[in-house]
Amino acid sequence: MANDVAYYDEFAQIYQEYTEKLGRVSEAAATATFLERYSRGGSALELGIGNGRVAIPLSERGVKVQGIDNSEKMLKLLAMRTDMVKASKGNIADFSSERRYDLVYCVYDTFMLLLSRDEQIACLRCAAEVLNERGVLVLEVRVPDLEGFVNGQKITTALVDNENTFVNTEIHDAVNQNLFLSVLWFSGTSVRRFPERVRYVYHQEVDTMAECVGLVLAERWGDWMRGAFTAGSKRHISVYSRATL
Ligand SMILES: C[S@@+](CC[C@H](N)C(=O)[O-])C[C@H]1O[C@@H](n2cnc3c(N)ncnc32)[C@H](O)[C@@H]1O
The missing domain is CATH 2.20.25.570 (N-terminal domain of TfIIb)
Structure with a gap:
């Protein structure tokens, strides 16, 4: 079962301020620059688009961005900020589209909001199905940090x-x-x-789940500036392409 939609409806009140304070708004330009390269000036679909923190700067770079989100309030925030990005209400673990995209992306640990292995695989399967032949999937996922727990x-x-x-x-x-x-x-x-x-997930489990839906790891980075992914990295930015390419 995914998180209650109400959670992000609630969070929407403070999302802008919260992401600003944690440095996520200032980082969005670097994220968009990274993603622009993989969309090759074409089209992109963001899974869990939120208030458009990344989608708006990406669309300003000439990419046709669409998005999916299951929170009405987050979608309203997006609509208040731009009319360049079209987004619809939906579940990122269960969606389809007639359209085929150059890039599908899911950032800021949104993938971890799917609470079971089955849901995470379902999300990857839906993403793979809407990619065009040379399209890529980009995921930004936090590296689990299980140190420091006392009695759970x-x-x-x-x-x-x-x-x-x-x-x-x-x-x-x-x-x-x-x-x-x-x-x-x-x-x-x-x-x-x-x-x-x-649901926390290590990078190699994500790779295995991606392989289950016909995608393979093409690149992995430790940050949006293409820094190396190392044992000390707090997150990974992974780029998947079709296994048959
Ligand atoms: C961490 S926020 C990220 C928002 C935006 N991508 C960003 O980077 O600022 C997660 C977003 O995913 C949405 N979300 C969570 N679970 C979802 C699901 N199962 N289907 C669609 N959207 C979902 C939330 O409503 C929220 O807008």
Whole structure:
């Protein structure tokens, strides 16, 4: 079962501010520059498009971007920001399209919001089906960090400045490779809590799942500037193409 749609409907209120504070908005230009190269000036489909953080700068580079998201509120945020990007409501683990794309991409750990292996494979299968013959799939997925759990629980800070403290709490469900996360955002005298559940997955498992749907790893990077993927990388950016190319 995927995360409740309501989760991102709730998160939509703060998404812009949250991503700005965590450096994700300033990073979007580099992400778009990376993705532009793989779309070869053609068309792209973003899975879990959100408020268009990446889709908008990519469309400004001349790529025809479309998207899918299951949160009405996130789609509204996108529509308020641009009319260059067309997006529709749907589930990234169960979609189809008549159209064929040069690029399908799923960034910012959105792939991990699919909570089972079956759903993650279903997403990859849908993506493979809508790629054109030379099309590629790009995924940005966090490398699981299972160090520091005590009795299955972990608390870390994501950002502390003079006005804000972001605390992440995590509970590990090892059987299902799931983490129950909560972001606690302390600001002034208020605290807000945003719960989320993810299925963590290592890069080689993603490769195996991709192979199940006829895709093979073409490239892997550690960041959007094409830095090497190493043992210390916190995420991977993986590019998959058709196995038959
Ligand atoms: C982490 S946000 C990323 C948004 C955007 N891609 C970005 O990089 O800023 C995840 C997005 O995926 C959407 N989402 C989560 N699960 C989904 C699903 N099963 N189907 C479609 N969209 C989903 C959420 O509504 C949210 O907009």
